[in-house]
Amino acid sequence: MSNYFTDEYTFLSEFKSRLERRYIIELKDASIRQKYHVLGEMVSEVIAKNWLETNLELHDIDHKEVYYFSMEFLMGRLITNNIMNLGLRDTIEKAFAMEDLDLNAIEHYESDAGLGNGGLGRLAACFLDSIASMGYPGFGNGIRYRYGLFEQKIEDGYQVEKPDDWLKEGYVWEVRKEEEAVLIPFGGYVSFEDGNAVYYPDEQIHAVPYDVPVVGNHNGMVTSLRLWNAEPTDKRPPHLNAFEYDTEIRRISGFLYPDDATREGKVLRIKQQYFFSAAGVQNIVRKHMAKYNDLSTLPDKIVIQINDTHPSLVIAELMRLLVDDYHIDWEQAWTITTNTCAYTNHTILAEALEKWPVDIFEPVLPRIYQIIEEINRRFCKGLLDSNYPQETVTKLAIIADGVVKMAHLAIVGSFSVNGVAALHTDILKNIEMRDFNTLYPEKFNNKTNGITHRRWLLHSNPELSAILDMVSDNWVYDPMELQKLVKKATTKKYRALIKKMKLAKKKALAERIYDEQGIELDPSSIFDIQVKRLHEYKRQLMNALHIMYVYNKLKSDADFKANYVPHSFIFGAKAASGYYFAKKVIKLINTIAHKVNQDPDTNELLKVVFVENYNVTYAESIMPACDLSEQISTASKEASGTGNMKFMMNGAITIGTLDGANVEIAELVGEDNIVLFGLTSDEVNSRYENGGYQPLDVYHNHVDLRLVIDQLTNGFFEDVDKEEFREISDRLLQQDHYFVLEDFESYRQAHERANELYKDEEAWFKASIINIAKSGYFSSDRTIRQYAEEIWNIEPLK
Template identity: 45%
Template structure:
């Protein structure tokens, strides 16, 4: 859109007066943000309305991306950038005497996700709109986010993340499009006069699902798509004017918090209610929207694509079947044909505990009609496949088995496409995790490597680097990120490499200022900034990183006069509230930080910083400052990763196992520009197959490792008596499930090489440049385009080659 600065400043002052009835100088940064948000939303309103009308007028096929998480981050600057008014607005606010950055920081980080899954969904929403694709998001409007993480005496403490305290300026409540979702009660099939069977519901617990829509603006193309988030509310009732507090609480709980504690039956039941709630509301809304312009279900799968982002929304499959069977009198075969042709599924994990399973008794009691449908899917699957593949294979892959409803299997059986998110991950799905289903449905399986929204992770998060790149190669790469490859031509341009180093120094100082202000820790910005930011899980091996810190600390203590390359180790991660082991690792890292940072003999040679409450906004601060990107998961465990791509885009070099998309990053940037180490997936599976991994052998053969692991229990690190023993036992008594000790020596060797290589500034910047230049291939624009062409069959505006 075209917007003159004078018009903007006038509009903004009027917005302030209309909302608060005071002069601009009397408002707070939060009030300024809220007024600005409302104004920008109004600027975008014509685009949003026009986009929706255009899709309907052209009868475009629509994609509905179902995800239990969306992690969009702060939307103000993203919307300004995509609407092409960022410079106008920031300049206008500055001329009014306002602090644009302070206004941006007043925006709360939407608490709608936990990590990579939710951020991927948000990146894909950005790319769908930017490609002019008719793409819609469908999720839950959580009243509170996952949790606000604080550290008390080094322990993670979870506080409510009240991100909606002041409302959400970007959302529009659409009560007239609410849906009714039924839980519990009794359901039976009653024969009608025509012989058909119709379900009859009795004593159900009904919930009103109210949609809140958020506009997702495309990049410089006047397209605005919709992210629809559902809120659970009390349903209207003709015969009941009073609800008990318990009834109110039961409904409020559904959309109260992301990922309720599932360590008990009550928590698991609540999570299942959440999953059905947004799956049912979303599917009802989709069918209702389809019939605004169509009179027959004949073309449903040609006009609607429903994508299941991991197993959480799998209930869209039986829910669409329920709608088609019960409300539109479809035959089973017709309903199943439409459903399978409509649905596609992305698997995001090979971890068995993440392949959701629900106890049949719980599922049946909570969702009786849906269970009847799943039971019939299971029966027909067995009848069709047993004569071909035999009882054993079918028993292992059927939706119902071992007293459980197996969601991943239901997702594969009820979809026409199943994809992994990196080539290695997809191969492991075929060979191991879903091997029997791959044997039955080989044509369904395909790979779609993840991608990131470069516009946010480079243009917004790293403006100094963006400005430098624009000066060197122009701005076409903003719409076609693969053009970053042209930067390779400057690998021997000494001045340009020096400018890259200056940009990194600016970003490191910005992070150092934040850490000084928030944590009172002074960072040496000439040190290596060694970064590991991701969910805290044993397979991601923050523990291996911690062992390296102990090694570095002991080395400095043993050789105080030794010339060392200074290091700052930076962590950002939340552990699930019920994940005791992960919380113990957090405590150990924080205790280690206290030891290292307060030891006067260490000085600036080594620092450890665990920044609390990691999220998108902190990522935008940390990632541009990183020199090293730690991607050290046990090979075969990380499906893809996206933090690896964000860090690469900002010029960090990867210290990585050959796992997930690390393999693709190494291939794209060149092995000589990364630091790879450790067991391969084949090595790990070899250990599994032979059953001959002995952690103690690696321990016994390495005196340095003995000393480092021993420091967990010898009181060298104060305050970890319990946690240290727990981790020590996990490595030696319980045989090191994630091969930390097996990879230790190779990891250390690469860390030592990094310390050596970092001192050659020009060579280091060449390698950094190689990563930036190769990163465009991991743009979410290309990933979404591949989904559109191969899976969804939806049109989009082609990316210029």
């Protein structure tokens, strides 16, 4: 460790000196920006020493490594994570206290790295944290997006997308490794010369790596996330001039998830996916050859984990390298590839399983398409030779009906296929991918998702961490130690401590919301929170309809009003820029908020807020402040969820369906400590197969719900056109694919049970404590240990 952090006096002296040398300014006059960059540089120097030592050890020993390929890595601010995991926080805080400086303010200056959208990217970030903290040799591989998804603004209730320019001041943690850049080809044609495929691309681009350190928790280990940046070369398409080519190239690492509604958008997405997949694979093969000079040993030394379908082209690129560049025969190359790659499926939704039209895919990646064609030909021939009917072969084919099916490529080309929650994996094996599971029963397995308790409890909730320290001195290193809290659930002391903690976190969140949006929330009210990506199956719409129902009851039913515990409903979500219906739901939520928050008859009992630009940093304030966690997706639609785990770990009670990891939460905490409702996954799937649900029947038979639906279009909302929400009304009554109306009554009753539970303070905080105590299972440390032992076959460094 650098001598600068030996004590607060040495640190402060160097901190002041660096401000003067770099910015020609004294500490008293320095801005937050200047202080942040100097602090970041000093912390980076400590990281650099550990990073180098880790790399040298990895180079010198014979071991197996894992490379985690993901389109998203939603890392959040790294300064807090790095300071905590390096053990520097105490020294820095003491030094800053001497100068009346606020470390939190300096930490908050860092932008969230715009490298992800939601649960997929946050999961990947948690996994990297656990890999490093548990000492496993593992690395991330992704894209260095110039702009994140988007910065969300709410204007007149509508979502407005603005560029998320998170890199405008550089990124203090990254290290550019230009010497390790690789060339990525696109377009052109393939010629077969002397029996070998020779690829003549139209364009080539540089993939330049930037490495971001991933700091293990107090163990001296630093692994890395490698992010690839797209940069021009001299090889450009003939139809583009140099400036047009430069612009086109930089789009590849420009934006996360460009709109793929157009042909141009689809081409860009395919380029993005091949770009980081190919760059990562070439990097791995080059390193392996330099160390071992034998590609037959690749599966013994390397695992490539494909996180969702986006990096599935890893399989085709590895085959291309082995067959074209190293002239390994196809069968051996296929054995190497299929024993190196493993695939994690994250979805049950058919529309989310990527399929690319052949007429778009082939011109962009002509040689890769040929490779996939040959994989498909041999796969289908094997099935036909084994007497599988043609109908089944066509159904399982990687290329069929004019599209390339990325999930099929990932399944056929991997030695392991895992789901991310017990229910999700059962649905994959028995419904969505039943034929593949019959074909490859040994491949399918479950690895229930997890979250890093270091960020989502230790870092974001020091008040709760202090309580846990009274029960266990080892829970940070072994989160299963949280179980010791169970016996405290019946004690007045610990219920009082949890209540005090929760109130403090609610006050802090209420202050932030008031400062930013001018909406005043009562910290003694139930903080009922739904924060996640805006999608129809997640059913933010059902939550909104229920708030309208509550408002109507408060206005018309004196007994209901007298019995109702004050509620603050908090939403946070981004809708994909091209997802028109989801954006309309955001407008509805904000319209409801405007109406109910202004009504003096009800606003002491009911408030609604849609927080702007929900991200990882905002989540660190929201998760600890939650009383009631809304996990209300249509059963069988949510693969797992991780927000449900973060809320649970911070003492919230879940109100939810038996979907995703909610099933496992319910099993762990028991039915008295969770509020369940709604159709089960079997019931949902039965209705899809057999019909029997008529939303109009529900509408006509449920008086209170009919009023709510009518209010969408009868002028109830004075500040919008009567037809503003006609599309929502029509969708609910004509094609309610996600059973919003059918589950509404059960959801309403669940809220009544939650309302009564909250009144019983002893029962509520007992349930809260049991949720915290049982949340250790959902640490990503447990998940990563299962991946390491059951899929990757890797060992931690000693």
